[in-house]
Amino acid sequence: MSGFVADVRKIFFSFLAVLMISVPVMGQQAIFTVEGQVSPQVNEDRSVTFRIHAPKAVKVEVRGDFLSSGKGGWGSAELTEGESGVWSWTSAPLESELYSYVFMVDGMQMLDPSNVFLMRDVRSLMNIFIVPGEKGDLYSVKDVRHGTVSKVWYDSPSLGMSRRMTVYTPAGYEDSGSRRYPVLYLLHGMGGDEDAWMTLGRATQILDNLIAVGKAEPMIVVMPNGNAALPSAPGEGPDGLYQPITRPEKSMEGSYETSFMEIVDYVDGHYRTVRKAEGRAVAGLSMGGFHSFHISKQYPGTFGYVGLFSATVPRKGGGDGVYSDFDRKIARQFSDGVELYYIAIGKDDFLYDENVWLRQYMDSHGYPYEYHESEGGHTWRNWRVYLSDFLQKLF
Amino acid sequence: MSGFVADVRKIFFSFLAVLMISVPVMGQQAIFTVEGQVSPQVNEDRSVTFRIHAPKAVKVEVRGDFLSSGKGGWGSAELTEGESGVWSWTSAPLESELYSYVFMVDGMQMLDPSNVFLMRDVRSLMNIFIVPGEKGDLYSVKDVRHGTVSKVWYDSPSLGMSRRMTVYTPAGYEDSGSRRYPVLYLLHGMGGDEDAWMTLGRATQILDNLIAVGKAEPMIVVMPNGNAALPSAPGEGPDGLYQPITRPEKSMEGSYETSFMEIVDYVDGHYRTVRKAEGRAVAGLSMGGFHSFHISKQYPGTFGYVGLFSATVPRKGGGDGVYSDFDRKIARQFSDGVELYYIAIGKDDFLYDENVWLRQYMDSHGYPYEYHESEGGHTWRNWRVYLSDFLQKLF
Numbered sequence: 061m062s063g064f065v066a067d068v069r070k071i072f073f074s075f076l077a078v079l080m081i082s083v084p085v086m087g088q089q090a091i092f093t094v095e096g097q098v099s100p101q102v103n104e105d106r107s108v109t110f111r112i113h114a115p116k117a118v119k120v121e122v123r124g125d126f127l128s129s130g131k132g133g134w135g136s137a138e139l140t141e142g143e144s145g146v147w148s149w150t151s152a153p154l155e156s157e158l159y160s161y162v163f164m165v166d167g168m169q170m171l172d173p174s175n176v177f178l179m180r181d182v183r184s185l186m187n188i189f190i191v192p193g194e195k196g197d198l199y200s201v202k203d204v205r206h207g208t209v210s211k212v213w214y215d216s217p218s219l220g221m222s223r224r225m226t227v228y229t230p231a232g233y234e235d236s237g238s239r240r241y242p243v244l245y246l247l248h249g250m251g252g253d254e255d256a257w258m259t260l261g262r263a264t265q266i267l268d269n270l271i272a273v274g275k276a277e278p279m280i281v282v283m284p285n286g287n288a289a290l291p292s293a294p295g296e297g298p299d300g301l302y303q304p305i306t307r308p309e310k311s312m313e314g315s316y317e318t319s320f321m322e323i324v325d326y327v328d329g330h331y332r333t334v335r336k337a338e339g340r341a342v343a344g345l346s347m348g349g350f351h352s353f354h355i356s357k358q359y360p361g362t363f364g365y366v367g368l369f370s371a372t373v374p375r376k377g378g379g380d381g382v383y384s385d386f387d388r389k390i391a392r393q394f395s396d397g398v399e400l401y402y403i404a405i406g407k408d409d410f411l412y413d414e415n416v417w418l419r420q421y422m423d424s425h426g427y428p429y430e431y432h433e434s435e436g437g438h439t440w441r442n443w444r445v446y447l448s449d450f451l452q453k454l455f
Numbered sequence: 456m457s458g459f460v461a462d463v464r465k466i467f468f469s470f471l472a473v474l475m476i477s478v479p480v481m482g483q484q485a486i487f488t489v490e491g492q493v494s495p496q497v498n499e500d501r502s503v504t505f506r507i508h509a510p511k512a513v514k515v516e517v518r519g520d521f522l523s524s525g526k527g528g529w530g531s532a533e534l535t536e537g538e539s540g541v542w543s544w545t546s547a548p549l550e551s552e553l554y555s556y557v558f559m560v561d562g563m564q565m566l567d568p569s570n571v572f573l574m575r576d577v578r579s580l581m582n583i584f585i586v587p588g589e590k591g592d593l594y595s596v597k598d599v600r601h602g603t604v605s606k607v608w609y610d611s612p613s614l615g616m617s618r619r620m621t622v623y624t625p626a627g628y629e630d631s632g633s634r635r636y637p638v639l640y641l642l643h644g645m646g647g648d649e650d651a652w653m654t655l656g657r658a659t660q661i662l663d664n665l666i667a668v669g670k671a672e673p674m675i676v677v678m679p680n681g682n683a684a685l686p687s688a689p690g691e692g693p694d695g696l697y698q699p700i701t702r703p704e705k706s707m708e709g710s711y712e713t714s715f716m717e718i719v720d721y722v723d724g725h726y727r728t729v730r731k732a733e734g735r736a737v738a739g740l741s742m743g744g745f746h747s748f749h750i751s752k753q754y755p756g757t758f759g760y761v762g763l764f765s766a767t768v769p770r771k772g773g774g775d776g777v778y779s780d781f782d783r784k785i786a787r788q789f790s791d792g793v794e795l796y797y798i799a800i801g802k803d804d805f806l807y808d809e810n811v812w813l814r815q816y817m818d819s820h821g822y823p824y825e826y827h828e829s830e831g832g833h834t835w836r837n838w839r840v841y842l843s844d845f846l847q848k849l850f
Contacts, residue, residue, distance in 0.1 A: 176578060201691060203693040211604045298595075
């Protein structure tokens with residue numbers, strides 16, 4: 061290292077050393093904090109050790125989706141106090157997966173102060189960790205070529221606002237000249253937004269990894285905001301830093317589905333897309349499955365592939381606008397031809413019965429579909445698997 | 456609302472109602488949690504009320520950058536326990552600003568469970584809130600046209616890896632035909648990454664808002680990762696969910712500065728840029744100011760505008776490679792012509808003396824520069840102001 065750079069580093073790091081004396085440091089010039097614990101620590105045998113410094117606590121628990129209480133729910137385990145007020149607990153070896161957890165300190169829920177990796181699910185923040193292996197690797201950033209993820213605003217005249225969406229373009233898109241790409245429109249559930257599939261759903265990582273090994277076609281993936289009353293995810297729009305709403309207005313009353321071709325037109329107008337049904341898919345989870353169900357039959361000849369993941373589905377026909385002429389629109393959809401109609405749900409999902417009804421409806425009319433039934437319920441753990449499976453069947 | 460949709464909503468919301476009985480709910484199918492408190496609450500008079508449910512706590516404090524302890528540091532205030540274990544405290548009216556805070560519950564630092572809005576600064580997570588007004592509005596998403604923010608990976612042959620960067624393209628970029636745009640390369644500090652300016656620096660909002668009112672030229676802003684040993688921000692690269700490093704290797708030893716034209720070439724090759732010095736600026740904070748200092752003199756005729764925000768600067772010439780021939784390179788830089796050389800620092804910044812030296816050096820050689828001295832120290836609060844000021848002087 062050259063002399064003057066060494067000098068600069070010395071000055072700078074001397075300053076850092078001062079900052080690092082107290083834990084955590086949050087003074088005026090303290091841009092660095094130090095946490096002494098390693099937590100969570102994923103061990104060689106795939107067990108996981110949790111640690112937290114809580115010298116005054118009487119009871120410390122970890123709650124997580126890896127601590128099953130019955131049918132895949134969140135359970136808890138008590139940490140044991142060790143030296144210097146550091147509590148710890150080590151799990152049994154875990155299956156490869158992306159897991160979520162929080163700490164409970166004397167009954168108060170808090171995040172792990174040693175782990176900066178979080179996910180937000182509507183109003184809940186949770187720490188995450190990944191146990192490597194099959195699924196964990198699929199959900200991790202690997203040393204492969206990466207797509208570009210963009211936050212894009214489009215104008216929606218019918219909803220009267222500019223709206224934010226997430227667009228994934230696959231690795232190589234920028235350097236592939238006039239090549240056109242198929243498009244998957246991937247829709248979130250109730251309380252979600254245009255960020256949900258990229259954070260909770262790990263869609264970026266799944267897409268990068270499946271495309272890299274040739275298991276999925278290079279495709280554009282468009283993730284709009286399905287709440288017709290909202291322009292964007294909480295905090296990303298002109299309404300400021302409001303608390304996320306679990307039941308936004310105008311989520312399942314037709315406005316969004318009616319406006320959907322504004323999104324398709326924007327995408328076709330700004331990206332090199334395959335502009336026919338064989339090059340378009342629409343899929344979504346829960347409410348997004350409901351949206352996909354209606355959107356796919358509302359616009360004939362537009363979407364060749366449909367994916368309903370734990371979908372909310374109507375039990376009977378009727379309604380206005382996009383919901384009208386239920387039977388006739390589905391009949392036309394299948395008469396025009398559907399490349400793939402994919403239905404997936406978990407055995408314990410609260411929407412299971414609605415999906416039984418849907419399958420019976422499809423069967424009774426002879427509409428072909430592919431059905432995937434998994435363990436578990438209405439969870440992102442299932443939706444990541446459904447997405448990973450669905451992507452390999454597209455285009 | 457049509458009949459069948461009403462049915463679906465009824466089923467769905469009945470299920471939600473069950474979920475909402477317990478607080479917070481984190482069961483298997485609990486995709487929604489409920490927090491009873493509103494916190495923080497920004498009041499009409501710009502005071503702010505903090506609340507937290509902590510029935511077993513003995514002492515609850517809020518710590519934040521709005522509670523000045525001396526020269527702008529973080530102070531604390533004690534909350535008072537009210538009914539049902541809800542603690543609260545209301546600040547004095549605050550100046551318009553983006554503020555950060557955490558709670559201390561019986562000495563344990565924790566985030567506000569009622570506020571999902573966070574920022575990460577190296578290893579620290581902090582809640583944020585905005586007090587509206589001049590600065591607060593500038594840092595907020597307003598009802599204006601928005602640029603696109605993309606996470607892009609470029610190949611760096613010299614560093615031997617694919618690397619992630621953030622690219623802002625201004626509103627209208629996609630629809631402006633062959634129009635070319637100037638580019639600001641905006642660099643982060645030690646321990647930061649390609650996300651820092653967009654999160655802590657509110658660069659997206661500042662750019663959108665200044666461009667919307669004509670105070671800044673529409674420009675492309677490129678925010679690379681300045682840690683030559685790392686491909687990306689923590690958790691966004693192949694190294695997985697590791698804890699952020701305050702002192703990454705190869706941050707200030709020349710590799711990054713030497714590789715920098717790979718970034719410029721990528722940007723010029725993939726965006727409609729103005730490919731001359733009058734259309735390029737490089738600016739950065741702290742370590743990023745150090746990088747900007749060296750990069751701007753290393754590549755003659757490349758950067759017409761230079762911004763050093765609380766920069767680390769070398770006190771004497773010498774060194775190898777990009778650091779060599781200090782005097783000669785600066786002489787050439789100013790002989791070629793510099794549109795703007797902008798130096799900004801706070802009176803309490805620990806790098807103040809180095810910047811005094813820099814100004815003396817510039818003065819002694821007759822190199823023109825613009826100097827902005829502010830209150831306060833080495834803080835994002837200052838860097839947001841410097842950026843907002845600098846942007847209005849560009850192109």
